[in-house]
Amino acid sequence: LEAKLRRLELRVPQRFPDVKFLNYKSRKRILVTGGAGFVGSHLVDQLMLAGHEVIVVDNFFTGRKRNVEHWIGHENFELIHHDIVNPLFIEVDEIYHLASPASPPHYMYNPVKTIKTNTVGTINMLGLAKRVGAKVLIASTSEVYGDPEVHPQPETYWGHVNPIGPRACYDEGKRVAETLSYAYAKQERVNVRVARIFNTYGPRMHMNDGRVVSNFILQALRNETITVYGHGKQTRSFQYVSDLVDGLIALMASNYTQPVNLGNPTEHTIEEFAVIIKELVGGPSHIQQVAAVEDDPQRRKPDISRAKRNLGWEPKVPLNVGLRKTVKYFSRELQRTSHAERN
Ligand code: NAD
Ligand code: UDP
Numbered sequence: 239l240e241a242k243l244r245r246l247e248l249r250v251p252q253r254f255p256d257v258k259f260l261n262y263k264s265r266k267r268i269l270v271t272g273g274a275g276f277v278g279s280h281l282v283d284q285l286m287l288a289g290h291e292v293i294v295v296d297n298f299f300t301g302r303k304r305n306v307e308h309w310i311g312h313e314n315f316e317l318i319h320h321d322i323v324n325p326l327f328i329e330v331d332e333i334y335h336l337a338s339p340a341s342p343p344h345y346m347y348n349p350v351k352t353i354k355t356n357t358v359g360t361i362n363m364l365g366l367a368k369r370v371g372a373k374v375l376i377a378s379t380s381e382v383y384g385d386p387e388v389h390p391q392p393e394t395y396w397g398h399v400n401p402i403g404p405r406a407c408y409d410e411g412k413r414v415a416e417t418l419s420y421a422y423a424k425q426e427r428v429n430v431r432v433a434r435i436f437n438t439y440g441p442r443m444h445m446n447d448g449r450v451v452s453n454f455i456l457q458a459l460r461n462e463t464i465t466v467y468g469h470g471k472q473t474r475s476f477q478y479v480s481d482l483v484d485g486l487i488a489l490m491a492s493n494y495t496q497p498v499n500l501g502n503p504t505e506h507t508i509e510e511f512a513v514i515i516k517e518l519v520g521g522p523s524h525i526q527q528v529a530a531v532e533d534d535p536q537r538r539k540p541d542i543s544r545a546k547r548n549l550g551w552e553p554k555v556p557l558n559v560g561l562r563k564t565v566k567y568f569s570r571e572l573q574r575t576s577h578a579e580r581n
């Protein structure tokens with residue numbers, strides 16, 4: 239049949255991953271804004287496999303259809319090309335609001351648009367949630383803590399953000415998104431959840447998004463110099479994407495309405511991280527310090543006691559396991575793009 243359809247240039251019916259059967263009472267209509275992005279697409283996979291109806295809204299600024307193409311045509315799935323700075327009228331039970339550029343080069347590319355997406359876009363999602371009575375989860379960030387003076391960072395820390403620095407469009411945008419969420423909760427009784435997401439990595443990260451994980455892996459795979467910005471003593475704590483998705487789903491399902499840190503507390507200096515990647519990938523790349531970036535937070539590590547206590551959640555995937563999967567993904571992507579260039 240497949241060969242016959244191909245000869246007739248008709249579309250071969252796609253085989254979808256097996257989704258759970260849910261009866262109409264437990265099946266929800268779930269909107270994922272930014273669902274064609276890195277985190278969003280993994281969340282979509284989990285929600286689809288659990289048997290829900292999923293609507294992805296994305297303007298494809300940093301996301302791409304490829305990340306969700308395996309669901310296109312499935313009866314439970316819908317993909318809408320839409321910019322959430324504009325109002326959106328649909329009927330849903332839950333909203334995961336992830337739409338926003340996330341890596342520093344992307345969110346600095348058009349700072350005004352980043353602010354609009356995180357403020358006007360969030361108002362639209364809260365307005366939608368208010369109208370239809372949906373629960374809404376806002377993807378906030380560890381960047382609300384800025385360059386923190388408290389270490390590790392608990393949710394009770396108010397942060398240390400430069401309001402006019404190069405990162406402000408994102409940091410302050412997300413801080414306003416949080417403020418909006420609690421204003422709508424108090425004034426309009428909207429049911430909100432706020433996830434403060436710490437550095438996350440994994441397959442489907444944007445190849446050229448300039449974040450440290452993608453940069454170092456690509457540099458090592460291409461035998462190029464691994465570029466450490468500044469002295470390399472600044473720290474980050476890296477979480478594998480499947481852990482984050484479990485945390486987001488647990489937070490949405492919980493009754494906990496205060497902000498919750500979702501991250502992996504295992505902390506590394508960027509210098510150490512460069513060595514870890516170089517050794518994992520192998521090859522002759524050497525590690526070099528280059529100019530530091532402005533307002534780079536010097537230490538970052540989540541205090542996750544709130545998530546443990548209220549969600550029963552903690553990350554499970556060790557760095558070496560998650561990195562291996564990510565390296566495999568990037569090396570396949572490199573092969574795919576060089577193959578495409580050759581043809
Ligand atoms: P990503 O760039 O891969 O995904 C963001 C998605 O939002 C993309 O598909 C993009 O096209 C879409 N988008 C951007 N602006 C939009 C707009 N105006 N209208 C509609 N769609 C729009 O980034 P990600 O890493 O998947 O991040 C997802 C969310 O998690 C973001 O809100 C980000 O701020 C947050 N977050 C991520 C991390 C991380 O380490 N990945 C850390 C903290 C917070
Ligand atoms: N909004 C939306 N979809 C909806 C409901 C509202 O996009 O289903 C937008 C609406 O356009 C408005 C924003 O959300 O700009 C905030 O809505 P709210 O009801 O709080 O404000 P109002 O409409 O009263 O200004």
Ligand code: UDP
Nearest residue numbers: 342448449450451453465466467472508534
């Ligand atoms: N970084 C680096 N080399 C790179 C990219 C990033 O040394 O090629 C550093 C960056 O200066 C920061 C850390 O790695 O200290 C994490 O940067 P990233 O952009 O991934 O995320 P951030 O946590 O800063 O948002």
